[in-house]
Amino acid sequence: MPDATPTPSAPAQSAPAASAPAIVAEQLTRRFGEFVAVRDVSFKVARGEIFGYLGANGAGKSTTIRMLCGLLAPTAGRATVAGADVARDPERVKRAIGYMSQRFSLYLDLRVRENLEFFGGAYGLGGAALARRIDALLERVELAAQGDVRTGDLPGGLRQRVALIAAMLHEPAILFLDEPTAGVAPAARRTFWRLIRELAAGGTTVFVTTHYMDEAEYCHRIGMMTAGRLVALDTPAALKREHLAGSMFLVEGPQVAAALPELRRHPGVLGAQPFGAAAHLRVDPARLDGARLQRLLADGAHGALRARSVEPSLEDVFLALVEER
Amino acid sequence: MPPFFQRLGALAYKELLHMLRDQQVIYLALGMPLVMLLLFGYAVSFDVDELPIAVLDHDGSAAARRLVRGLEASDAFVVRDRVREAAAIEALMRRGTIRAGVVIPAGFARRLARGEQASYQLLLDGADGTTARIALGYAFGATAAAASDAGRGAVPLLEPRVRALFNPALRSALFIVPGLAAVIIGILAVLMSTITVAREWERGSMEQLFATPVDRLAVVLGKLLPYVAIGLLQLLLVLTAGAWLFGVPLRGSLATLLAAAVLFLAGVLGQGLLISMVTRNQQVATQLGAISGVLPNLLLSGFIFPPDNMPLPLRVLSHAVPARYMVAVMRGVLLQGQRLPQLWPQFLGLALVAAAFLTISTLAFRRSLD
Numbered sequence: 061m062p063d064a065t066p067t068p069s070a071p072a073q074s075a076p077a078a079s080a081p082a083i084v085a086e087q088l089t090r091r092f093g094e095f096v097a098v099r100d101v102s103f104k105v106a107r108g109e110i111f112g113y114l115g116a117n118g119a120g121k122s123t124t125i126r127m128l129c130g131l132l133a134p135t136a137g138r139a140t141v142a143g144a145d146v147a148r149d150p151e152r153v154k155r156a157i158g159y160m161s162q163r164f165s166l167y168l169d170l171r172v173r174e175n176l177e178f179f180g181g182a183y184g185l186g187g188a189a190l191a192r193r194i195d196a197l198l199e200r201v202e203l204a205a206q207g208d209v210r211t212g213d214l215p216g217g218l219r220q221r222v223a224l225i226a227a228m229l230h231e232p233a234i235l236f237l238d239e240p241t242a243g244v245a246p247a248a249r250r251t252f253w254r255l256i257r258e259l260a261a262g263g264t265t266v267f268v269t270t271h272y273m274d275e276a277e278y279c280h281r282i283g284m285m286t287a288g289r290l291v292a293l294d295t296p297a298a299l300k301r302e303h304l305a306g307s308m309f310l311v312e313g314p315q316v317a318a319a320l321p322e323l324r325r326h327p328g329v330l331g332a333q334p335f336g337a338a339a340h341l342r343v344d345p346a347r348l349d350g351a352r353l354q355r356l357l358a359d360g361a362h363g364a365l366r367a368r369s370v371e372p373s374l375e376d377v378f379l380a381l382v383e384e385r
Numbered sequence: 386m387p388p389f390f391q392r393l394g395a396l397a398y399k400e401l402l403h404m405l406r407d408q409q410v411i412y413l414a415l416g417m418p419l420v421m422l423l424l425f426g427y428a429v430s431f432d433v434d435e436l437p438i439a440v441l442d443h444d445g446s447a448a449a450r451r452l453v454r455g456l457e458a459s460d461a462f463v464v465r466d467r468v469r470e471a472a473a474i475e476a477l478m479r480r481g482t483i484r485a486g487v488v489i490p491a492g493f494a495r496r497l498a499r500g501e502q503a504s505y506q507l508l509l510d511g512a513d514g515t516t517a518r519i520a521l522g523y524a525f526g527a528t529a530a531a532a533s534d535a536g537r538g539a540v541p542l543l544e545p546r547v548r549a550l551f552n553p554a555l556r557s558a559l560f561i562v563p564g565l566a567a568v569i570i571g572i573l574a575v576l577m578s579t580i581t582v583a584r585e586w587e588r589g590s591m592e593q594l595f596a597t598p599v600d601r602l603a604v605v606l607g608k609l610l611p612y613v614a615i616g617l618l619q620l621l622l623v624l625t626a627g628a629w630l631f632g633v634p635l636r637g638s639l640a641t642l643l644a645a646a647v648l649f650l651a652g653v654l655g656q657g658l659l660i661s662m663v664t665r666n667q668q669v670a671t672q673l674g675a676i677s678g679v680l681p682n683l684l685l686s687g688f689i690f691p692p693d694n695m696p697l698p699l700r701v702l703s704h705a706v707p708a709r710y711m712v713a714v715m716r717g718v719l720l721q722g723q724r725l726p727q728l729w730p731q732f733l734g735l736a737l738v739a740a741a742f743l744t745i746s747t748l749a750f751r752r753s754l755d
Contacts, residue, residue: 129596151598159596165589167399169406174399181395182597184388226593 082265087137112279121269158227168212183230217248273375313365396607437465446494461523563715575678578657636722648735652707655742
């Protein structure tokens, strides 16, 4: 999961004050036969909020988003989006939202502009108004020159921006983005997130799923899913505070992975998780201070390990949550 | 413009772009009808030309020679061999040298001269039933002509004078091409339309489409319209080629034909879309499309086998096959010059089947991912 994208240093600005929530889910549940894909999920998303939905593949993120978009009927529970019930009035939901599905499903044999004209038409738009809107949006995502390019010839990052504006043509109040950055290069992902934050600042509510933990730092609030359950929901800072007691260290060394089971058993160690080629070690400073930690690492059976203090990331929160369960 | 038409227009235009961008579709849509027309038009022939025969003449009379000349005069037969005994005919036929044998008994001329009924034996190769049956027809005609010559002054024989209306020479191309045009267009329409919806399911664009407010009728009609246009183009192409290569006439009105073709295409495309919507899988859809496109169109349409001669269950089933009505319309308009007043049962059939397929496929088209 971690990759070359640097973790953004400053967390996103705090969420706007909630008026009437844009999205409400109450005990939302979806079964596929015996399998419960989403179980008793409840949350509210305020207008203008960027709400991140995190979890591993298969955790139930896409199923949740599909229910909220009126594409999949809930088995139990209910949800309202832009004031409309997703089960009873999916058509009203569809008019109010923009949806970018996991595979940013554009027609690859069509030109960029043809794709946008098609989706504009699907929303009942047309004529000069649609043409102006397309021009403005292409300009905004810096694709004005690519309007006549065959969509399949665009690199993934640019195609993803086209998919985003295809979902925005009808000026929806709420945008649902399902893994919008999957398979996109880190630089393109940063550009994309800048756009998302601009949109939210303009009042659009953004509900976004991702399995890139670093991206979650851009969100106002985050819901974490494992195995169909929403196991945590808060701002990034609060999540770290609540779920990551103690201090976090980055531990490096040639045999760090082999040393983890032994480290976990040591008194004062709250958690130890692989993190890229290194590991994140969380310790209770009252029981294991810096000097004793250094000694523990230097004398281990797995060669010399080095540790330095780091800021905890959302991935640490996620791993701690999975471990807790 | 009302949003429904805005959406319909966007969907139809998008589908048209897919078609134009895909060279395979163009080849399939415009090349295949011509290839099939040539294959069927030339290969499927019910005409019999210069069938080699052997003659065993026990009579040796002028009357016997006249009979053989009469057979040869029809161009259907050519005498390959003259033999001395009946066993030789069977041997030649087994070897494939001849396809039929004629045995003229002794006393043939004498009986004719006395005004008695004379007979000769025609041995046919039953292994090829189609050819045998056609040869039999020609032999009857030639014998009747010979008999009227021989029977001069004797008891006048009852003699049919046959004239095939609309196709005086009974050329099978004239009979085949109009039906073939309907069958080709029907098969291609099913083949092309089965993959369109399945492809969108597989590529995920269907999910994206469902998240928009397009209603399912717009999706179905939007898929349909460009393929109707292609189908009409194919029809004109096949008719032009049929007229040029096989001399197929257009005795009725082109407008009637095109109107029927629109209903016909709506029916076969509805069938293809239904398959596509239910399977959601290109491979399965292609296979089902090939089977359900080719078999009913070829076998239940009356293109080769008249529906009236089918066993009851198949005859009932044939009423659900749009090609059944279209084959009749094509022959009626092209060869017989029929107009709407005579064709309304066919038009009604086409309209009902089209309405049924489109209604079912629209209803079967769930706008959700369940």
